[in-house]
Structures are given as C-alpha cells and as structure tokens.
Amino acid sequence: MSLDLALNLAVLDWFFEPLQFAFMQRSLAVAIMVGVICSVVGSYLMVQRLALLGDAISHSVLPGLAIAFLLGVNIFIGAFIAGVISTVIIGWIHTRSPIKEDAAMGIVFSAFFALGITLITTIQRDNKIDLNHFLFGNILGVTGGDVRDTAIIAGLVLLAVAVLYKELLFYSFDPLGAQASGLPTGLLNAGLMVLIALTVVASMKVVGVILVLSLLIAPGATAYLLVPRLHQVMLLGAAIGVFSSVSGMYLSYYVNLPSGPAIVMVVSTLFALAFLLSPRHGVLVGPGRARPWRQLQRLLRPGL
Amino acid sequence: MVVTSKIMVDHLSVNYRDVQALRNINLTVRPGKVVGVFGPNGAGKSTLVKAMLGLMPVVTGRVTYGDDILAHQLDRVAYVPQRSQIDWTFPATVWDVVMMGRVKQTGWFKRFSAPSHQIVQDSLERVGMADFCDRPIGALSGGQQQRVFLARALAQQAEIFCFDEPFVGVDQKTETVIFSIFRELAAAGKIVLVINHDLGESITNFDQLILLNKELIAAGPRDWVLTRDHMTRAYGGHVGFFGHVA
Numbered sequence: 001m002s003l004d005l006a007l008n009l010a011v012l013d014w015f016f017e018p019l020q021f022a023f024m025q026r027s028l029a030v031a032i033m034v035g036v037i038c039s040v041v042g043s044y045l046m047v048q049r050l051a052l053l054g055d056a057i058s059h060s061v062l063p064g065l066a067i068a069f070l071l072g073v074n075i076f077i078g079a080f081i082a083g084v085i086s087t088v089i090i091g092w093i094h095t096r097s098p099i100k101e102d103a104a105m106g107i108v109f110s111a112f113f114a115l116g117i118t119l120i121t122t123i124q125r126d127n128k129i130d131l132n133h134f135l136f137g138n139i140l141g142v143t144g145g146d147v148r149d150t151a152i153i154a155g156l157v158l159l160a161v162a163v164l165y166k167e168l169l170f171y172s173f174d175p176l177g178a179q180a181s182g183l184p185t186g187l188l189n190a191g192l193m194v195l196i197a198l199t200v201v202a203s204m205k206v207v208g209v210i211l212v213l214s215l216l217i218a219p220g221a222t223a224y225l226l227v228p229r230l231h232q233v234m235l236l237g238a239a240i241g242v243f244s245s246v247s248g249m250y251l252s253y254y255v256n257l258p259s260g261p262a263i264v265m266v267v268s269t270l271f272a273l274a275f276l277l278s279p280r281h282g283v284l285v286g287p288g289r290a291r292p293w294r295q296l297q298r299l300l301r302p303g304l
Numbered sequence: 305m306v307v308t309s310k311i312m313v314d315h316l317s318v319n320y321r322d323v324q325a326l327r328n329i330n331l332t333v334r335p336g337k338v339v340g341v342f343g344p345n346g347a348g349k350s351t352l353v354k355a356m357l358g359l360m361p362v363v364t365g366r367v368t369y370g371d372d373i374l375a376h377q378l379d380r381v382a383y384v385p386q387r388s389q390i391d392w393t394f395p396a397t398v399w400d401v402v403m404m405g406r407v408k409q410t411g412w413f414k415r416f417s418a419p420s421h422q423i424v425q426d427s428l429e430r431v432g433m434a435d436f437c438d439r440p441i442g443a444l445s446g447g448q449q450q451r452v453f454l455a456r457a458l459a460q461q462a463e464i465f466c467f468d469e470p471f472v473g474v475d476q477k478t479e480t481v482i483f484s485i486f487r488e489l490a491a492a493g494k495i496v497l498v499i500n501h502d503l504g505e506s507i508t509n510f511d512q513l514i515l516l517n518k519e520l521i522a523a524g525p526r527d528w529v530l531t532r533d534h535m536t537r538a539y540g541g542h543v544g545f546f547g548h549v550a
C-alpha cells in the first residue's frame with residue numbers, strides 16, 4: 001500500500017519536477033502546439049503522397065532563417081519565405097522541363113540546405129547561434145517570443161484547415177474532379193504549401209528541420225492504420241503528435257538528448273506498434289491475417 | 305427548365321510538350337443523347353474531355369456551351385475521372401466521397417446543408433449503394449467504387465456529365481445500373497459524354513458515337529459512325545466487332 005503510494009508520488013514527482021522551470025513550461029507549450037499542427041497538416045502530405053515535399057520544404061527553410069538573422073528580422077518570417085520560394089522553384093522546374101517532381105525536389109532542397117548550412121556556419125562564428133539547434137531542435141532555446149509566434153502560427157493553421165476542410169478533402173482525394181467541379185485547385189494547392197511551410201517553421205525549435213518530417217508523417221500514418229476517415233486521422237494523429245512531442249521533451253530533459261531525436265523515437269515506436277497491432281491493418285493481428293506465429297515464421301523464412 | 309444548350313468544339317488541338325495528342329477537332333455534343341467517345345488506347349479520348357473542360361492547356365481552338373466558354377461554367381459539369389487515377393486507399397468513406405459532389409454548390413466557409421445531405425442520400429439510393437455509406441472506399445469492389453463515383457456526379461446536379469472509362473473492371477450488375485442511369489439523365493435533357501473503348505455488345509447502349517484517333521474520324525448517330533471504313537481508320541485493319549453489332 002505505502003509502496004504503491006510512494007511509487008505514485010515518484011511518478012508525479014517525475015512528471016511535475018521539470019514543470020517548475022519556466023523554460024520547460026515554454027518548451028512544453030510549444031511542443032503541444034507543434035504536435036497538433038504537424039499531425040494535422042502532415043495528414044494532407046501523407047494522403048497526397050507528398051512526404052518528400054515535407055522533407056524538401058523543411059530543409060529549404062535554413063537559408064531564409066540565416067538571412068533573417070543577419071538582417072535582424074524575425075527568423076520565422078525569413079524561414080517561411082525560403083520555404084515558400086523553394087516550393088515555387090520546385091513547381092517551376094517540374095512544369096517547365098522534363099525533370100520529374102521528385103528529382104526537382106531533391107535538387108532544390110539540397111541546394112537550399114547547403115546554402116543554409118554555409119550561411120549559418122559563417123555567422124555562428126561571430127554570433128551566439130548554433131547550427132545544431134536548428135538541425136535537431138533545442139528545448140532550452142524556446143523564448144517567450146517563440147511561444148507567442150508558435151501560438152499565432154498554430155491558430156492560423158488550424159483555422160485554415162477547419163475553414164477549408166471540405167474543399168481540401170475533395171482536392172486531396174481527386175484533384176482533377178475537384179478542378180472539374182469549378183474549385184480553384186491551384187489556389188488550394190498553394191494554400192496547402194503555405195500551411196506546410198508555416199508548420200515546418202513553427203517546428204524548428206522543437207524537432208529541428210532534419211527530423212520534422214517524422215512529426216509531419218508518422219502521427220497521421222499511425223492514425224491512418226487505426227481509423228478510416230481523414231478528420232479522424234487528423235484528430236487521432238494530433239493526439240499521437242502531442243503525446244510524442246511531450247514525452248520526447250521529458251526524455252530530452254531527463255536523458256539530456258536533443259529534443260528532436262527524442263520525439264522522433266517516441267513517435268516511431270508508436271507507429272511500429274500500430275503497424276504490428278492495429279485491429280484494422282496490423283501486420284500481426286489485422287483481419288484476414290494468418291495467426292501471429294505464422295507471420296513470424298514467414299518473416300524468418302521468406303521462402304515458406 | 306429544359307436544357308437546350310449544346311457543346312461546340314471548334315478547331316481544338318492539344319499537345320503534351322512536343323507530342324501532338326489531338327489535331328483540329330470539330331464536333332458538337334447535344335443534350336438528350338448518350339454519347340460514347342471511342343478510339344484505341346492513346347487515341348486522345350481522355351485528353352479530349354480534359355481539354356474540353358479546361359483541365360489542361362490547349363494549343364488552339366475553343367469549346368463553348370451555350371453562349372460562353374465551357375471552362376467558365378464548370379458549376380454545370382460533373383466529371384468522373386478514370387477509376388485507376390484515384391488512390392482508393394485514401395481515408396474516406398462512401399458518404400465522404402459522394403458528399404464531395406456538394407462542395408462547390410455549398411460554397412466557401414459554409415457547412416453542408418440539410419438539402420445537401422438529402423441529395424447525397426438520394427444519389428446513393430439511386431445507384432444502390434445506400435447501405436454502404438459508412439464503408440471505407442478501400443473496402444469496395446471495382447463496380448461499387450464506380451457506382452460511388454456515379455452517385456457523386458449525380459449529387460452535383462449538373463447539366464453536363466462526363467465519365468472516363470466507367471465500365472473498366474466493373475461487374476455486369478453495375479454496368480446495367482450505370483447504363484440505365486445514363487439513359488435517365490439523357491431523357492432528362494442532360495449532356496452525357498462517356499469515354500469507352502470496349503467495342504462489344506454494350507456499344508448498342510450509345511445513341512451517338514465520337515470516333516477518335518488523334519484526329520476526329522467520325523461523329524454522329526451510332527449506325528452512321530460504325531462503318532468498316534471508319535473503324536479501320538480508327539483501329540487499323542483487324543477489328544472483329546461487327547459480329548456483335550447486328
């Protein structure tokens with residue numbers, strides 16, 4: 001009995017201890033908001049098979065961020081502009097030349113990324129900014145201003161998704177049918193790119209630009225294995241995203257990891273569980289699947 | 305009001321980069337008929353319909369409906385793409401997909417109205433899919449998927465209906481349902497344009513045919529279009545369909 005109580009107290013203590021620090025409160029607030037918008041916006045990327053585009057935009061924000069820093073402008077704004085410019089260039093290359101979209105993404109995002117690293121490496125010699133913080137996230141670096149900016153971005157993103165939900169659903173399922181019904185699909189697509197860029201920018205401090213793709217795709221993909229409709233994927237995905245980013249923060253705090261990798265390890269584990277155990281699509285237990293041991297046998301001896 | 309406008313295609317040419325897909329097409333599509341677009345694979349059938357609706361750029365020509373460019377009146381169009389172009393693993397139910405037919409009519413920033421719900425329900429009943437409304441679309445047969453798309457087109461309450469290869473991979477029952485709805489739409493004075501390539505018995509369900517192979521071979525009443533000369537020009541030397549069409 002008293003052992004139980006002691007254990008409970010220890011867990012509570014483990015949970016509440018970090019919260020006494022203002023920086024941890026700020027990081028958790030940002031982590032929760034980022035967990036929500038990444039999952040919601042990332043669901044569109046997943047269903048449109050545009051995961052690589054998420055990766056491209058996230059790598060492309062770096063030079064904008066560096067230039068904004070040099071000019072003394074809000075780095076969120078610089079990063080956002082660079083992200084949008086990169087999608088415009090990608091679209092331009094693939095519509096104006098025989099180059100396919102994925103090749104265009106590969107070319108553009110690596111170029112932007114290289115430029116960004118060059119710029120940041122140069123300026124970090126004289127300034128107190130650290131490249132690693134942008135690449136992998138940095139919970140210690142979340143300021144009050146960051147919390148405000150993230151809240152503004154999250155509010156805008158969620159409002160846009162709520163207001164445009166039916167149009168974006170039609171467009172992402174059947175772009176041609178949506179265009180033929182008279183919807184301005186070019187504008188919808190541009191709006192989606194803006195939402196992705198905003199989301200990536202808001203996520204920089206928490207997960208970093210290299211790993212943000214995981215927080216964009218994995219929560220939605222995990223939810224997709226569990227529920228059948230897009231809005232359910234978004235809601236459950238948001239819950240998974242919040243759980244992952246908050247527990248990642250705690251891991252980061254206690255084990256002294258960069259926050260990005262910690263979050264990504266949690267969300268990847270959740271995905272693996274759903275992949276194996278989802279009642280709808282689980283590899284081991286889904287409907288129409290053979291008994292788990294047969295599955296394992298098959299995994300171990302592919303020739304069977 | 306009975307719809308009396310017709311679609312006029314005037315000197316339409318379409319390119320994909322440096323490859324010409326359609327050359328100088330002139331034709332008229334009238335309401336009240338079930339019109340089939342026929343031609344071999346790669347003849348430009350899908351391209352013709354997409355270009356007519358302004359879904360892709362054209363090199364020359366214009367397509368009008370009534371007094372205006374057709375592409376400016378897409379509110380009056382229901383278009384169903386080839387089933388193979390759609391990702392059927394998309395997280396949506398039958399209801400969600402048919403409801404998409406009400407998005408444009410509903411307008412920005414608004415929720416679906418009660419009449420829209422009723423229209424969707426009626427459309428599902430008309431194609432025999434009302435019992436499946438909560439089913440994920442990935443769990444449907446090919447024929448059921450096509451009927452869901454037909455229901456979505458019906459829900460749009462359009463004047464012009466365009467279907468790209470609606471009979472590919474569907475069962476006999478679905479084919480019968482789809483043709484009877486095409487017949488009803490035509491009888492209600494709608495324009496019904498159906499891309500097909502199957503030259504079997506089902507061709508007798510079309511009133512008018514448009515025969516294509518990069519250029520227009522023939523367009524008009526079925527029996528007028530179905531001559532050996534036209535078919536040879538469209539399909540080449542060896543077409544064994546005449547046995548079916550008495």
Ligand SMILES: Nc1ncnc2c1ncn2[C@@H]1O[C@H](COP(=O)(O)OP(=O)(O)O)[C@@H](O)[C@H]1O
Nearest residue numbers: 320323325343344345346347348349350351352
């Ligand atoms: N996106 C595209 N890019 C380049 N060529 C295309 C594209 N789509 C179709 N084509 C070409 O245009 C021609 C007509 O295609 P399509 O209209 O799909 O024919 P159909 O529907 O009659 O089978 C074909 O030769 C095809 O290879």
Ligand SMILES: [Mg+2]
Nearest residue numbers: 349350351386
């Ligand atoms: Mg085709």
